[in-house]
Amino acid sequence: MEQLTKRFTSNPNPSGLLATSSSNSSKSTKEQSLDHTNSEEENIIGAHRFMDLDFYKAVIKDDVDGFIDTLERVTTEKELSLHAIFEQVSPSGNSLLHIAASFDNCDTVRLIAKHSPWLLSKKNFKGDTPLHIAARAGYLNTVMKLLVLNSSEPEAESESTTFLLCLRAQNEEGNTALHEALINGHEMLAFSLIYMLMQEPEPLYYLNNKEGKSPLYLATEACFYGCVSTMLDQIIKFDNQYGKLQGKSPVQAAIMKQNTDILELILKKKPDWIHLRDKEGRTPLHWASSIGYLEGVRFLLGRNASIATERDKNGLFPIHIASAKGHVHLIQELLQYWPNSRELLNHNGQNILHVAATTGELNVVNYILKTPGLESLINDTDKDGNTPLHLATMHWHPKLVSAFTWDKKVDLTLINSEGLTALDIAECSIGNTLTFRQRLTMIPLRAAGVPRNPSANARRQFSIRLEAQKTDICKDKVNTLLLVSTVVATVTFAAGFSIPGGYNSSGEDSGTATLITHKFFHVFIFCDTIAMYSSVVVAVTLIWAQLGDVHLVLIALKTASPLLGVALATMSLAFLAAVYLVVSTLNWLANVILIMGLVFLVALIALYFLLWFPMSSSCLILRYVSYYPFCLLVLVAGSGELVV
Template sequence: MSKDLLNTGSSMDLDLLRALTCGDGDRIMKLAREKPILFSGRSLQGNTALHIASRSSVNKNTTVVQEILNKLPSLLYERNDRGETALHIAAAAGHVNVVKLFGQKIKSTDNETGQKNIMMRMQDNEDNTALHIAVRYGHFKVVQELTAVDPEPILSVNRAGQSPLSIAIDEKLTDIACWIMRKNSDSLNYEGSNQLTLLHSAVIRQNFDVIVEILDAKMEIVSKVDGHQRNALHYAAASGHVKIAERLSKVLLAHKRDSDGQTPLHLATKNGRLGVMKMFVKDYPDVIELLDSKKRNILHLAAERGHDSTVSFILNLPEKDNFINAPDEDGNTPLHLAAMYFRCNVIKNLSRDRKLNIRATNHNLQTAIAIAQTSRMKATENKKYLTLKALEAIYKNRDLDPEDIIANWALDERIRVTDEGEIERAKKLAEVLLTLTTLVAAFTFTAALTIPADYKYKGPKHSEFFKFDNRNYKGTGFMIFIVSIASSSASCLSAAATICWLFFRASNNHEYFIKTLPSAVLLTFCGLVSMALAFVSGLYLVLSNNQTIPTQLVWSVSVATLLYYVFIPTYIWFLRRVMDARVF
């Protein structure tokens, strides 16, 4: 774009734009004296010279900004394409000296026009005032300066429904939040989406200092509830912050219910917040036996969510006899819910209590094991299998036959087809593993035989084995290669032998087949990792003999290959385990 084109219409002069962007104060001052008309132009984003000067490095000295204001004071109220004034820009950049200069100019302008703080209350296209912007970027000194000039924008709400104080609390800007509250306590009247108060927000962010400040400034806010009829103590209990829950419980009743009929203790139990639960049980024992709107007690909720430690805590309470076999509105006991969501550890924990009624049926005449067989809740096949085994173990320990307790309709052909499908999938996996282990064993065997017959191992002496100098690298690499080859071959052959034995002797023993197959999977994984190590060490030995390739490149290729073959499969396995855990 040429200079002439930039000078046409309202485009900003190229020399001025370059000087403003680079912070060339001397050049800017010279242009201001010689060609003040240039300062009326705009950049492609609609920024005036005052916008650009307000955010550039020349703000270390406000002389340039002052000179621009002297030449064209009307620029103070001009907006760019985003609706921002120069004050918005200075607030975002955190230039407190520029903000002070604007404040002084605004006061003098207001005295002349008879209007008050118009610029301080001007909003951009998103309805943000300069105070919103300063808070969002965490510029405390700018916030202090803006509120000193005009505290009214403290109550302003932008298009996203945020006030400056709500932004400070959301961003955990404790100093700014406390300053705004002390400046104008009416800022605490703000309510966000779903009728969340600022006390709710502070509890969700677990900002104890702000919570104390709110309670000191406006205690009556503590009784307000959101759209779910939850007060701040409900959120403190759900988040598990014991210190906050203790502070709020001093001014809030612990037996208050939300729209689901749940007390703070119920929410703490659902989320496995054992520390908060212990606090409630100790200080407010009268809330322990309260039921929610589905007539579920705290053991129901803990069993459904699979919080094993929470279940153990409840089973040690004196009131546990009233919980363990209690039905909810659908007739489900805690054991039913644990079976429905495949919480095998919870089932084992419940089974330790001899008062557990394993024959209990719900309103659909289903026992716990019948629910486990028909439940459509998402879970891994391993979790489903372990849950059924845990339930069957309960019956076996009590000398009962599971077949006599399962409801007849739960033993229909549909369930048997499901079981057969799981067995077929296990056998197909075994076939794939058998093929894979055979191939890996063959490759490693071939690699061992292809070592040159005249190869002489010149490894270091035992005392020098771990001295990593250039002459030891080849010997150490060859040792790793041999050990990895042997380990890979042994692991894969063991896995193949295990699978063959399963097909030969245990193909009809489905329970033993599924239970033993993971050991073959583990052996296969070990074999693959060992093969990867052998590949990397062999790659290093081959490349290190080439004098034209730098040693650093050899190491880089070897390490990169090791990460690819070892780290990535391990990471994927770990990620799958994490995703499986999230189901529960």
């Protein structure tokens, strides 16, 4: 390397390498290489702004001799100065030093940085310096070449300043080289940068990127124990001089990674950080409760039990966060430190059951309903007078509403500050369309006999709106059922004359069905006849509904709905019997058709049963019978908002 450097420096102007115009001939080599103000020089730079392809090919190879040869040859041909060469950039704004660093060409990096140190701080279009690129790739040797300077040289002081500026330089994402090394998981490189920073008077552990993450946060997130320990020592050393750590807390990173060792290390060296809060005012115990980190919760409470009663900006205790996320095991743990859960209320006066009812956490609701000593939470009201049942209804959680209505400890008659029961809230919250989840939420309320409060203003408004909408809704249902029944009647009528197997065309049996003695033909005839007349009866019944009387419409719908189900089922069975008849000579095919048809027929009956079965009936027997179909519908509905 020394010989190559000597070759490059022994003739500072090889083959006219630094030649410019005659007006610059009297300047020294150093003056020419650093002159940024000469207008003639700037014109040359502007004319050759983008990098020559030969330079690019030479710099990506780890061959200093070849690189220097290319410099001599190309610059002689194009008469460029050394400064003009190093001002050239790639289309992405990368200089020769950027490119050499990206290919880990240590010797070339050392050579370029030695003779053009200003390139160390030059940024590309993403704001990256060569140090960013090398640190991101994890090139330890290249990073050292860029940073390790010879303090015995006359320029040592200025180089030291350049050194610190390079380490402090942030790209468009706000990352320094140390950020990049930590983000990309280069532990040894990160530790080397941290060690070099120990020699500087100003620590860089306080610099945050645009995500608010400091190097200490990133080291904790990457679980680099040694890096975290060293940075903590330096932060303690410079704490009084440079103030408090800003941005995201490294304690949060340790908790999110569920790394108890690093969590213990941080709080051992900085015990006051157990009270650090994020922008929402949440403490480390809030974060641990949010992710269900039981070991972390126990560790934090073991160091300082008082943090269990610290609120965030929304007034939520850690136990509220655990309840909102459904972490029953954490609720059990936190209740050991403050057993009177009625004292733990958020700013809206809500306890942990209110929070679980709002977020839809069934496991928490079931735990509280079944746990002795927590009965006082069940019918407790918040500042708006809402019980957990009110809130579960308000947020359309059918599983929770069902759980509440089946529990005898729940008072179904309670009203909130607006004078509404849970059923009133459900009915008054319905818009112009009724979603599937809303329908499912209404079912257990009506089946359990939750009363209405007729004196409530909202109830009266709902009744007026309901009467205005009922006629249109019933009319649409009547028209739909009438159309379906007409189609069924048409299809079954046609099938009665297009019987499978055809007719006898001669003899005494002329005009009779050829398969009249086959038992599946009997099934076909019976089912087709039942489907035909059932659909006709449905059509006639729905014609009565056209008279305009809402009460008569409701009676017609209750009568027509089951009959239409019978018509659809028997029509399907008639089709199955007919197909079986025409393929009965091939046993395997007939059996496959029979099995397929029966499976789909069962599915059809089940779907129709779930659609029209009176699951909201308050009859105790029907309520028990409909419980499991209701659970199936809730499972199918999931979190979707199907409009029906």
